[in-house]
Amino acid sequence: MKCVSSLGRPSPVITWFTDNGTPSVPSDDVNLTVYASISMSSDVTTRVLMITPYKRDNNQTVYCNVTNGYSSVSSGHKIRLHVLTYPSRPVIYYYGKPVSGIYIIKGKAMSFVCSSIGEPSPTITWKTSSNELISNSVLSSPNDQMTHNGSYSCSAWSILSPSNGQEITVTNTSYITVNVLYPPEVIICKIGQVATYPGIVKVIKNEPF
Structure with a gap:
């Protein structure tokens, strides 16, 4: 995210913040400037914020503040983070x-x-x-x-x-x-290769079957 100041002398100083959940109380906002790089050209200051978002950062508001000692201006548009996350293992x-x-x-x-x-x-x-x-x-x-x-x-x-x-x-x-x-569904009895069914089985006396 990039914050660019207007022309100012002395060169403006840019500070990045995240809202601490109390929009009407800026004094408790968290300073993120340590994560921002800075460049200056012809009394214009640019500060690029590079952060790694986490799930807990979802819906956090980020904004920048510009001052050069004479006046202080906050960015008119505050950025609300919508953190996208991978689906968890089902x-x-x-x-x-x-x-x-x-x-x-x-x-x-x-x-x-x-x-x-x-x-x-x-x-x-x-x-x-x-x-x-x-x-x-x-x-x-x-x-x-x-x-x-x-x-x-x-x-x-x-x-x-x-x-x-x-x-x-x-x-x-x-x-x-x-x-x-599951239990066995059908019970089949055979004499040799012939299936038997409920009823009488004929056998010969003293002959194996």
Whole structure:
């Protein structure tokens, strides 16, 4: 961020500040000038502020003040920082508990919730074990569809568009493994290669079968 003074003699001095959350009380604002470089030319002063923003700096107001001993002028436009952040690693919840793998009985309905935070709020997309994509933070499966083991992924992605720089798309992904438990469905008995069914089985006395 650059602050340029008007012509003044002696050469103006520029000071950068961040508002401490009390706009009507400038005396408690934080001086950021240590992070600014300075250049002077023909009684005009330029001071460029270079800072690394953190999440806690979101919505902070930054401004510059110019003085040369005769008068003091604050910048008419104060800059409010909108700090963009990457989506956090998604957390997958099953009945309110974070999980990375579960066992479920065949035929039972399941519902997972995927949560991630970031600025702007991330978009959530699920990918099922059959590669189906679902754009929703909740993944639900009806009773008759939960029949096979599989791995499911939850991706949180955001488009970050800074005021000065290229737009980037960032993604963070978590996975959950689902193991389906089920009893044998059909019991088949055979005599030799012949399947038997409920009823009478005919055998010869003293002959193995």
